[in-house]
Amino acid sequence: MGERMLTPDVLVIGGGATGAGLLRDLARRGLRCLLVDRSDFGTGTSGRYHGLLHSGGRYVSKDPSAARECIVENQVLRRIAAGCIEDTGGIFVATPDDPDDYVDAFPGACAAAGIDCDEIPVTETLRREPALSPAIRRAFRVPDAALEPWQLIEANLADARAHGADAWPYQRVVAIQRDGRRISGVTVRDERSGASTRVVPRMIASAAGAWAGQVAALAGVELMMSPGKGTMIVYNQRMTDTVVNRCHPPGDGDIMVPVHTVAILGTTEELVEDPDDDETSSDEVQALINEGEALFPALRRMRVLRAYTGVRPLYRDPAVQGPEASDDGRAISRSHIILDHEARDGVEGLISIVGGKLTTYRLMAEQAANAVCAKLGMSEPCTTAGEPLPGMGDSRAHWLGHRLAEHEDRGGGDADLICECEMVTRAMLERFLDRRGPCSIDDIRRGTRLGMGPCQGGFCTFRAAAIMAERAPDGHTDRAAPGGSASDPEGALSTFLNERSKGTRAVAWGRQLQELWMVTGIYVGVMGLEGSSSEHGGEATEDHGAVS
Amino acid sequence: MPSADAVVVGAGLAGLSATLALAEAGARVHLLAKGHASTHWASGGLDVAALPRAVTVREAVARLADDARHPYAILSDALPPALEWIRGMLQHEGLPYVGTIDGPVVPVPTSIGATRPAAILPAAQAAALRPWEPGERLVVCGPGGFKDYWPHAIARGLRRAGAWWGSAGPERVDPLVVELPGVRDRLNLDAIELARLFEEPGWRWDAFAAIRRALIIGGLDGPGRMALPAVLGLDDHAAVLAEATSELPLEPFEVPLMPPSVPGLRLYRALRAAIVRAGGRVQIGQAVVRIGVRDGRVVEVAMEAAARQFVVRTDMLIMATGGIAGGGLVGHPDGTLREPLLDLPVEAPPAMSWLAREPLAAGGHPLEAAGIRSDAELRPVDASGRPAGPAGVRICGSLLAGQRYLRERCGDGVAVASGWLAAGAHRPSAPRRDAPQSLAGEVAG
Ligand SMILES: Cc1cc2nc3c(=O)[nH]c(=O)nc-3n(C[C@H](O)[C@H](O)[C@H](O)COP(=O)(O)OP(=O)(O)OC[C@H]3O[C@@H](n4cnc5c(N)ncnc54)[C@H](O)[C@@H]3O)c2cc1C
Numbered sequence: 001m002g003e004r005m006l007t008p009d010v011l012v013i014g015g016g017a018t019g020a021g022l023l024r025d026l027a028r029r030g031l032r033c034l035l036v037d038r039s040d041f042g043t044g045t046s047g048r049y050h051g052l053l054h055s056g057g058r059y060v061s062k063d064p065s066a067a068r069e070c071i072v073e074n075q076v077l078r079r080i081a082a083g084c085i086e087d088t089g090g091i092f093v094a095t096p097d098d099p100d101d102y103v104d105a106f107p108g109a110c111a112a113a114g115i116d117c118d119e120i121p122v123t124e125t126l127r128r129e130p131a132l133s134p135a136i137r138r139a140f141r142v143p144d145a146a147l148e149p150w151q152l153i154e155a156n157l158a159d160a161r162a163h164g165a166d167a168w169p170y171q172r173v174v175a176i177q178r179d180g181r182r183i184s185g186v187t188v189r190d191e192r193s194g195a196s197t198r199v200v201p202r203m204i205a206s207a208a209g210a211w212a213g214q215v216a217a218l219a220g221v222e223l224m225m226s227p228g229k230g231t232m233i234v235y236n237q238r239m240t241d242t243v244v245n246r247c248h249p250p251g252d253g254d255i256m257v258p259v260h261t262v263a264i265l266g267t268t269e270e271l272v273e274d275p276d277d278d279e280t281s282s283d284e285v286q287a288l289i290n291e292g293e294a295l296f297p298a299l300r301r302m303r304v305l306r307a308y309t310g311v312r313p314l315y316r317d318p319a320v321q322g323p324e325a326s327d328d329g330r331a332i333s334r335s336h337i338i339l340d341h342e343a344r345d346g347v348e349g350l351i352s353i354v355g356g357k358l359t360t361y362r363l364m365a366e367q368a369a370n371a372v373c374a375k376l377g378m379s380e381p382c383t384t385a386g387e388p389l390p391g392m393g394d395s396r397a398h399w400l401g402h403r404l405a406e407h408e409d410r411g412g413g414d415a416d417l418i419c420e421c422e423m424v425t426r427a428m429l430e431r432f433l434d435r436r437g438p439c440s441i442d443d444i445r446r447g448t449r450l451g452m453g454p455c456q457g458g459f460c461t462f463r464a465a466a467i468m469a470e471r472a473p474d475g476h477t478d479r480a481a482p483g484g485s486a487s488d489p490e491g492a493l494s495t496f497l498n499e500r501s502k503g504t505r506a507v508a509w510g511r512q513l514q515e516l517w518m519v520t521g522i523y524v525g526v527m528g529l530e531g532s533s534s535e536h537g538g539e540a541t542e543d544h545g546a547v548s
Numbered sequence: 549m550p551s552a553d554a555v556v557v558g559a560g561l562a563g564l565s566a567t568l569a570l571a572e573a574g575a576r577v578h579l580l581a582k583g584h585a586s587t588h589w590a591s592g593g594l595d596v597a598a599l600p601r602a603v604t605v606r607e608a609v610a611r612l613a614d615d616a617r618h619p620y621a622i623l624s625d626a627l628p629p630a631l632e633w634i635r636g637m638l639q640h641e642g643l644p645y646v647g648t649i650d651g652p653v654v655p656v657p658t659s660i661g662a663t664r665p666a667a668i669l670p671a672a673q674a675a676a677l678r679p680w681e682p683g684e685r686l687v688v689c690g691p692g693g694f695k696d697y698w699p700h701a702i703a704r705g706l707r708r709a710g711a712w713w714g715s716a717g718p719e720r721v722d723p724l725v726v727e728l729p730g731v732r733d734r735l736n737l738d739a740i741e742l743a744r745l746f747e748e749p750g751w752r753w754d755a756f757a758a759i760r761r762a763l764i765i766g767g768l769d770g771p772g773r774m775a776l777p778a779v780l781g782l783d784d785h786a787a788v789l790a791e792a793t794s795e796l797p798l799e800p801f802e803v804p805l806m807p808p809s810v811p812g813l814r815l816y817r818a819l820r821a822a823i824v825r826a827g828g829r830v831q832i833g834q835a836v837v838r839i840g841v842r843d844g845r846v847v848e849v850a851m852e853a854a855a856r857q858f859v860v861r862t863d864m865l866i867m868a869t870g871g872i873a874g875g876g877l878v879g880h881p882d883g884t885l886r887e888p889l890l891d892l893p894v895e896a897p898p899a900m901s902w903l904a905r906e907p908l909a910a911g912g913h914p915l916e917a918a919g920i921r922s923d924a925e926l927r928p929v930d931a932s933g934r935p936a937g938p939a940g941v942r943i944c945g946s947l948l949a950g951q952r953y954l955r956e957r958c959g960d961g962v963a964v965a966s967g968w969l970a971a972g973a974h975r976p977s978a979p980r981r982d983a984p985q986s987l988a989g990e991v992a993g
């Protein structure tokens with residue numbers, strides 16, 4: 001890893017959108033900062049969210065200040081992160097079951113929050129989105145959009161690095177030492193090699209999301225998070241080109257977000273004890289589809305590719321709500337809060353930033369950076385809202401045909417398509433690998449969207465594994481990410497396929513079960529992956545004595 | 549309304565075997581299928597059985613047949629003659645297979661650089677079956693710019709100690725990427741297009757010359773063999789293979805690729821040609837949607853068609869609709885598995901339980917053995933062994949319960965033996981009548 005920064009001004013814990021945004025903000029203010037994440041960047045909630053750049057419309061009636069934050073940040077991100085945004089626009093539609101008073105008050109509440117909202121005739125809405133239920137009564141257009149998280153996180157990290165910061169994936173914070181009231185050091189463990197490193201920062205900023213309670217506990221601070229698990233399901237088609245919200249008090253299964261070649265229906269909400277609880281149950285999936293049918297009546301006949309869950313970093317303020325105040329996650333505020341553990345708990349050198357939304361990650365980072373700077377006696381202003389992120393091209397918002405057009409602009413060039421569904425070319429993959437170095441196929445997926453389209457990696461993963469292997473020098477065994485490496489393409493493949501199937505199990509019926517079976521047949525049957533060849537291997541090795 | 553002595557539903561190895569056996573016996577038989585089958589996805593080899601510690605196929609079959617719930621418990625007698633028969637048919641169609649059920653099961657290379665157990669393979673893959681002599685090398689050779697065969701990755705995989713299950717593999721494994729005329733310029737070339745290129749005599753002459761040159765430049769001389777992607781021609785395969793064998797200094801063998809499988813296509817086409825030659829009819833493209841039953845017997849089979857349903861009258865239905873992959877078993881959101889045509893009782897693990905396990909989990913997945921249980925004559929029965937569904941039905945191939953084809957490598961053996969046996973259950977009442985009329989006319993009318 002070259003020279004390692006062991007005594008940074010600030011250690012940021014957590015490489016989700018919030019942490020990456022915070023690292024960028026602090027670095028631009030001239031602080032030497034280091035970020036660590038226990039896994040790859042964007043594998044926490046930020047990589048498992050619904051994909052919606054909120055206009056704020058969802059919060060106008062219950063939480064107007066959150067709505068205002070959303071619309072302001074929505075406009076900021078359109079300027080600084082255009083390349084991560086597909087400007088789909090959004091609509092709120094009222095079904096026959098939605099309360100009249102809510103629907104009637106909606107446009108006024110949007111106006112009060114500063115959100116552009118136009119009513120559009122139902123006939124026009126249905127002409128533009130024919131898969132919508134013909135029973136809808138009213139429709140309002142708002143500036144919602146789809147927001148790609150991984151590219152956003154990478155761009156924030158890249159800008160931070162350009163300003164002297166460093167970010168280490170697969171480094172878990174395992175201990176925080178204190179010298180009396182003061183934090184004196186942090187131990188991070190390399191999740192690949194097991195090696196420990198001690199980092200001695202002046203300040204720690206914990207942006208560990210739903211895990212912020214666990215991190216605080218390492219420093220002996222009690223911070224109670226109420227992780228709110230939400231399930232989303234991915235359809236194999238964009239049945240809508242616009243984000244569709246139900247115009248009612250926020251509930252389950254009431255938003256459909258078109259994302260690249262697919263569309264995602266969400267979400268559910270259930271408070272859980274353990275933020276690592278990512279089981280998807282088929283009951284949740286059924287419940288989502290039942291609700292979603294109010295928006296798209298043909299939903300049950302459409303093909304579900306997979307289901308996944310994310311865990312909301314909800315924070316329960318003990319002063320406001322007693323621990324047993326409510327079991328309803330939706331009642332807990334969606335706003336963020338910065339906890340100064342010196343004032344709150346008497347522990348110096350640590351702040352936590354919790355709650356919030358991906359849409360407002362930059363604002364959260366700005367406020368957290370202000371708090372850090374105040375502690376360190378600095379008054380540098382925040383510059384993240386004015387400067388576009390690197391690599392965003394011209395500020396033309398990204399659209400579905402973008403990759404195809406780019407590909408054709410280059411005259412096809414050397415562009416062999418490795419992943420046909422998501423138009424990932426060999427050159428794109430190679431560029432990613434150049435930047436990233438040793439990594440797993442899952443990292444490639446997040447970095448390039450390879451395997452995220454309708455075939456869910458069935459046909460392209462092995463090509464990615466092979467390209468990784470071609471790049472690794474002969475006889476070389478690398479220290480790679482857990483779950484696969486260039487010198488073990490077979491291991492990388494089975495890890496990836498099992499990982500993907502976790503998401504498809506709960507939706508494994510009909511065509512999806514058939515395809516899961518087909519892909520398993522191809523890899524195990526035709527390609528000899530795991531299954532019987534390793535069984536044979538095991539036996540034969542036994543018979544012939546140990547082979548190291 | 550057309551009528552037939554038997555209707556076979558499904559164009560996989562099971563349906564093709566049953567149809568061919570019936571047609572040969574002089575029956576008027578229609579094969580109806582909604583789409584292509586696992587031949588188009590699989591390796592093109594004939595997987596009969598392979599188990600850890602069973603040296604030969606026969607040994608593995610015997611062990612599987614010991615389990616009363618395995619299809620081989622009722623098929624093991626039919627298996628040897630059925631295999632003999634189908635190989636004779638394939639040989640006749642110019643697609644000979646090599647290896648026997650008494651031969652050893654050996655590891656053969658795959659295109660992800662692993663190995664799979666095999667014993668009976670088409671001639672083009674046969675060189676992979678011979679034991680590796682000391683000093684023999686393997687050159688993994690593929691065209692540059694083709695994205696479903698990666699010599700470096702394959703060679704790297706095959707150099708791992710575990711790849712050959714501890715038995716002697718080749719002494720050296722070397723990758724060789726060869727630029728073949730025009731391949732790199734034709735972006736996104738697939739296996740079938742590449743196979744078509746090999747059918748052009750001039751092109752392949754240049755291609756083999758390029759490979760020879762690359763071998764010399766790379767210093768990769770014999771003794772040894774070379775692993776090529778399975779694209780050595782489709783229709784004109786025999787000629788391409790013969791020329792590859794004579795023109796290349798190392799003995800070539802084909803390695804099956806990601807779908808579409810060229811060796812599988814050859815197998816499908818050979819059997820289809822044999823069926824048509826024997827007077828059988830094959831119609832692919834529409835789903836069978838209804839089985840007509842009267843007085844507890846099958847009377848007709850209805851297929852989706854453009855204008856209205858296309859109906860064939862018959863009193864004999866052979867169901868070779870495959871397992872979950874083929875569409876013969878359908879999963880429902882409530883976690884049950886159903887047989888969609890006759891709603892036959894399905895033997896499956898408890899509802900929902902399958903959702904808890906990874907498909908690649910060691911030891912297999914609970915759904916693998918799911919299927920329809922049958923009696924010794926392949927008639928469907930329920931859990932207590934009583935007849936289920938209407939009379940006149942036979943179950944074949946991967947629809948049969950109790951096999952775990954990915955672990956036991958028994959899918960093709962079960963398919964051929966059950967297809968052959970089901971066909972034998974039919975005795976044509978009269979000698980062969982005139983060929984059935986055109987189906988196209990019926991559909992239009
Ligand atoms: C179901 C669902 C749907 C949502 N939909 C939307 C939406 O449509 N729009 C929107 O704006 N917001 C949405 N959100 C909210 C949004 O996703 C989150 O608020 C946001 O992603 C939180 O980002 P974060 O960086 O704070 O946390 P995370 O992304 O979770 O980052 C925390 C990081 O900390 C790391 N970490 C944890 N412990 C340690 C340790 N000991 N050492 C080192 N690193 C550690 C984790 O690996 C993780 O990467 C949704 C949330 C959920 C759950």
Ligand SMILES: Cc1cc2nc3c(=O)[nH]c(=O)nc-3n(C[C@H](O)[C@H](O)[C@H](O)COP(=O)(O)OP(=O)(O)OC[C@H]3O[C@@H](n4cnc5c(N)ncnc54)[C@H](O)[C@@H]3O)c2cc1C
Nearest residue numbers: 521525558559560562582583585586836870874945946959
């Ligand atoms: C990807 C894959 C890899 C495999 N690898 C191996 C292996 O390595 N080793 C091994 O031993 N076995 C393997 N198998 C299994 C093996 O190929 C099969 O068991 C064997 O070929 C027998 O198949 P089948 O004829 O029963 O069914 P299939 O080949 O599945 O054919 C089913 C047919 O039924 C048709 N059909 C289904 N429903 C209807 C309907 N309603 N109307 C009309 N037509 C219908 C389908 O269109 C298809 O033509 C594999 C299978 C798959 C799918």
